[in-house]
Amino acid sequence: MADTGTATPRERYRAQIRAEIKEHAWQQIATTGASALSLNAIAKQMGMSGPALYRYYANRDELITELIRDAYRSLADTLRSTAEKAAEGGGLAGLAHAVRGWALRDPQRYLLIYGTPVPGYHAPDDITAISAQIMTLLLDAASAAPPRRPETPLDHHLAAHRDWAGDHPAPPAVLHRALSFWTRIHGVLSLELAGHFAGMGFDPALLFTAELDDLLSPRPADPLTR
Amino acid sequence: MADTGTATPRERYRAQIRAEIKEHAWQQIATTGASALSLNAIAKQMGMSGPALYRYYANRDELITELIRDAYRSLADTLRSTAEKAAEGGGLAGLAHAVRGWALRDPQRYLLIYGTPVPGYHAPDDITAISAQIMTLLLDAASAAPPRRPETPLDHHLAAHRDWAGDHPAPPAVLHRALSFWTRIHGVLSLELAGHFAGMGFDPALLFTAELDDLLSPRPADPLTR
């Protein structure tokens, strides 16, 4: 990843084994869930003794933290590169489908981030920073050509509660849009990934798109005047 | 629960201890998460020896299954009684706030049902049946006075993929509404319960209401004609 140019053979070897450990970790998470992640089991799968892994990760928590960090980074990268391809739909719709693709490619990676948290675990600051970057990407995309909508109580509230947006210049309506975008996407996606649509017979992709289209479609001037 | 009238003292005692075990189980889930549920730990907390619990539950899985069943039943009951109070808002809005209240009262109970599933666990049929009841309650509520909306591709799809609705007479637009209702509520609620809004500074209740209001508000005749 970093400084591959000046890396010694030993450093490159270390990096490779660390990556290999993570690969097996993901594989194990996929079959037994994140909370059952075991260093010993990973070692066995790699044909090594358990203690060997302590050369690479100080303990179990450090490995999990790095998995979470990687997941956030991967999602942020995906969003960033999608946003840059504005021509091919870098707007909210493009981001939505990028997230969906990313999540379906590896459901456990999505769920590790946005699924039920392990009680007591607290992510380090640098991870919080990446999730803030993701929020910024959403705000950027939500800023482009927002459809006119009547002002809601939430818009009003957000005008005074926008710390989470940092110094992003987005107006309240855009903040609202970004939050709706996030929760709608997550609503469909997390139920789909958790298997709650299994056996229901309809295509989750259409529901996903419908929720997205609804967010992007225009509204009557003011619902209060009806 | 059942047959309290003809229950012998011994039966009543058994039922009481079973209930007490479940209470401690919920308490433990709240602090350590569902995957770490341990019969031994519950026994210790109750001042009993570990093997004693095997008088009441055949094994760990049976206990977890009953917790899940109870959770589904409790949610279904809450929805049902809310739906009956039509005067006080038994419609979708009423149900939404009932779900939210129910979830906030005990976040782990909501997450046990709708959170990240334990890989490999498969719920028995009677639980699936309760979740079908919940779906029916949603469909009933969604059927009442639906606002006119332009037909979407999803509506079209649902007309031909409605097995999950059983023999409910709801038209496609209502099916669509019920699904949107479900995913939007879950989207806001699950992110809130998982702590993803923590530190963002806005009031999740307002976002919840905004998502709901948007679902219930009218639409322009046809967005394709703009």
Place this chain on the structure above:
DNA sequence: TGTACATCAGTGAACGCGCGTTCACTGATGTAC
């Protein structure tokens, strides 16, 4: 009302298991002169 017996709740010992983690060690790889 009292005795004999059956039922059942709960105990303590024991099983095998896998976990995270520490430690002293071996042997291979890289570095300095």
Place this chain on the structure above:
DNA sequence: TGTACATCAGTGAACGCGCGTTCACTGATGTAC
């Protein structure tokens, strides 16, 4: 280019722990006559 030393990857034994679960047993509670 060759030798002496330092670094470091990986091992095997060991630690204490808590887990689910089985089993033979004790003692209390309920039942039948």
